[in-house]
Structure formats: C-alpha cells, structure tokens
Amino acid sequence: MSLLEAALAVQKNAYAPYSKFRVGAAIRSGSGAVYRGCNVENVAYPEGTCAEAGAIAAMIAGGDTAIAEIVVVADSAEPTTPCGGCRQKLKEFAAPEVKVIMATLDGASLTMTVADLLPGAFSASHMDRA
Numbered sequence: 001m002s003l004l005e006a007a008l009a010v011q012k013n014a015y016a017p018y019s020k021f022r023v024g025a026a027i028r029s030g031s032g033a034v035y036r037g038c039n040v041e042n043v044a045y046p047e048g049t050c051a052e053a054g055a056i057a058a059m060i061a062g063g064d065t066a067i068a069e070i071v072v073v074a075d076s077a078e079p080t081t082p083c084g085g086c087r088q089k090l091k092e093f094a095a096p097e098v099k100v101i102m103a104t105l106d107g108a109s110l111t112m113t114v115a116d117l118l119p120g121a122f123s124a125s126h127m128d129r130a
Helices: 003-011 051-061 084-093
Strands: 023-029 034-038 040-042 045-049 067-074 094-104 109-113
Touching (some): 003 023, 003 034, 003 067, 003 094, 023 051, 034 051, 051 084
Parallel strands (some): 067 094
Antiparallel strands (some): 094 109
C-alpha cells in the first residue's frame, strides 16, 4: 500500500461531526514502517486534533522517531497544508528536506519540504543559552 493509499484509507475514519472536514495522514518513518492518523473532534474541542499529530503519535508509540515522508489528504478543492502546530511537530521529527505531499480526494497534489512549510522554525539551537 502506498502512503497515498494509506492516507486515503484512514481519512475515511476521521471523526469530524462538527466541521465535517475529514483529514487523513500517513507517515513513512526512517525504519520504513507506515503510521496513519486522522483528525478527531469533540464537543469540548471542536477544532479537534489533527491527522498529522495523530500519525506522529502513532509513530512514536511504534518506537520510531524520524519521519522520512508524509502524505496528508483532505476533501478540499485544493491541497490543504498542515496547521502551524503540526508544522512545528513535523519539524521536530523530520529533516528540513523531507517531502510533505498534500493531496485532495480529486487527485490534485502539492509537494513541499518541511523547510518550505515552516521557514524560520524554532529549534533546540535557539535554547543554547538555557
């Protein structure tokens, strides 16, 4: 199963009763394993958790800590980029050159690197005086 197929499959499982905006994500880790996540909303936090964060959590739970590639799929007119919080999480576990592929259910896609998505990202080097 390709990363796109994995993201498409998990996108259908998203729990989005408030926004109706279902997002799926699939990560290939440095070990080659594939981890998936989907967005989850709830009444107290209707914007919910993001698909990318769910896939990263699954990756960490699976014992991997490096993202080699990620695909994010949403039912939107054009590819949807990860939110700011997820961009920072991607930066934590992916090298700047790692590809982030954003796709729609209609087949449109956009590929960017982690560095393109989050220029000037906060990193451990900013805390060198701490």
